[in-house]
Amino acid sequence: MEVVDDAAGADVVVVNTCTVTREATKASRSAIRRAVRANPAATVVVAGCYAVSDPEEVQAIEGVDLLVGNDDKERFAEVLGVARILPPVMQIGGLRPPRLPFRVRANLKVQTGCDEWCTFCIIPTTRGPLRSLDEDRLIAEATDKVAAGARELVLTGVHLGKYTYDSGGDERSLIRLFRRLLDIEGVWRLRLSSILSQHLTDDVLSFMASESRMCRFLHVPLQAGDDDVLRAMHRPYDIAGFVDAIERAKEALPGLALATDIIVGFPTESDAAFEATLDVVRRVGFSKLHVFRYSPRPDTAAASMPDAVPPEVKKERSKRLIELGNEIRARFLNDHLHRPIEVLVEDERDIDGVTVCSGQTDDFVRVWFEGRGLLGAMVELEGHEVRADGIRGGRVLRVLRR
Numbered sequence: 001m002e003v004v005d006d007a008a009g010a011d012v013v014v015v016n017t018c019t020v021t022r023e024a025t026k027a028s029r030s031a032i033r034r035a036v037r038a039n040p041a042a043t044v045v046v047a048g049c050y051a052v053s054d055p056e057e058v059q060a061i062e063g064v065d066l067l068v069g070n071d072d073k074e075r076f077a078e079v080l081g082v083a084r085i086l087p088p089v090m091q092i093g094g095l096r097p098p099r100l101p102f103r104v105r106a107n108l109k110v111q112t113g114c115d116e117w118c119t120f121c122i123i124p125t126t127r128g129p130l131r132s133l134d135e136d137r138l139i140a141e142a143t144d145k146v147a148a149g150a151r152e153l154v155l156t157g158v159h160l161g162k163y164t165y166d167s168g169g170d171e172r173s174l175i176r177l178f179r180r181l182l183d184i185e186g187v188w189r190l191r192l193s194s195i196l197s198q199h200l201t202d203d204v205l206s207f208m209a210s211e212s213r214m215c216r217f218l219h220v221p222l223q224a225g226d227d228d229v230l231r232a233m234h235r236p237y238d239i240a241g242f243v244d245a246i247e248r249a250k251e252a253l254p255g256l257a258l259a260t261d262i263i264v265g266f267p268t269e270s271d272a273a274f275e276a277t278l279d280v281v282r283r284v285g286f287s288k289l290h291v292f293r294y295s296p297r298p299d300t301a302a303a304s305m306p307d308a309v310p311p312e313v314k315k316e317r318s319k320r321l322i323e324l325g326n327e328i329r330a331r332f333l334n335d336h337l338h339r340p341i342e343v344l345v346e347d348e349r350d351i352d353g354v355t356v357c358s359g360q361t362d363d364f365v366r367v368w369f370e371g372r373g374l375l376g377a378m379v380e381l382e383g384h385e386v387r388a389d390g391i392r393g394g395r396v397l398r399v400l401r402r
């Protein structure tokens with residue numbers, strides 16, 4: 001089996017869906033319909049949360065051949081080998097994984113499921129309760145990925161900070177996992193995908209501070225800058241706790257970049273509450289904001305709250321927040337200019353006769369530059385110019401590792 005990016009002519013088309021908001025569900029439905037229309041001869045597989053939350057609705061879409069649950073979606077190659085003899089939404093185990101593709105930055109899913117029940121979120125329903133993956137299996141998987149060329153591992157999970165909490169563990173398990181992963185020969189970087197502020201404990205931060213291969217980047221979801229809204233969202237922290245965690249993280253990890261998610265227009269968000277969100281964003285100085293306009297997701301607790309914020313107000317708040325985020329991000333990106341920066345090269349391709357490399361910095365900035373034969377290398381160069389959400393770099397000053 002060969003994985004192709006372009007669906008045209010593919011035998012199997014996989015549509016990975018999301019249902020985090022009503023808009024996301026709508027977009028998932030359209031993506032499925034487009035895939036069916038564009039590939040009438042292909043087997044169309046629907047994976048992800050929409051396949052789990054509304055299987056009957058998805059199956060009813062003409063042209064859908066198969067549904068795959070979240071726990072199976074990373075094993076398509078195995079699943080598809082037996083797809084035609086299995087019923088929709090399958091449980092499959094004990095099959096050998098496919099040959100790994102070359103990826104300089106590879107994800108490692110260490111945990112899934114969530115038990116927070118935020119009132120706007122369907123994930124605890126679609127992904128189920130907390131489940132952590134076995135540490136030894138993760139080390140084996142990571143070792144395979146590193147052997148296949150990965151230099152940066154990104155730990156992913158719906159609720160990464162609660163790794164092993166489902167079996168009575170605590171943050172020490174996460175730190176032990178970091179340590180064991182960093183012991184694998186060839187791991188140059190370890191990155192966390194997203195972690196809630198209350199899991200940035202002193203022990204986690206001091207481990208990160210002691211290990212230069214832990215990326216100086218954290219994605220810490222805020223969602224709202226007002227305690228009343230956070231309570232209505234059933235978020236497991238308040239603003240004082242969030243800001244305290246961020247301040248400790250910044251102190252422990254100089255140069256730390258911080259990204260976050262924010263929902264605007266949640267049912268209880270007043271003008272003052274929104275101003276408080278702007279204020280927290282200014283104080284923290286997030287390097288990247290992901291702004292979402294609230295829309296009720298059926299079957300969540302918030303869906304029964306009156307959707308009190310009019311669409312035009314949501315739009316205006318979203319615009320102001322995005323502008324503030326862009327302003328802060330521009331300053332952050334500018335800080336990468338005219339000084340040496342380290343880039344792990346993840347891609348190299350010819351564009352109009354020029355070989356362009358791209359990769360990421362430790363603090364998660366994409367950098368493009370001209371160079372050849374550098375895929376998978378760690379290089380040092382100077383940032384020259386801020387470009388569409390990244391940096392254009394100058395010539396390579398040094399190859400640090402390869």
Ligand code: SF4
Pocket residue numbers: 114115116117118121122123124158159
């Ligand atoms: S922490 Fe909240 S928003 Fe995140 S997955 Fe769990 S329930 Fe959803």
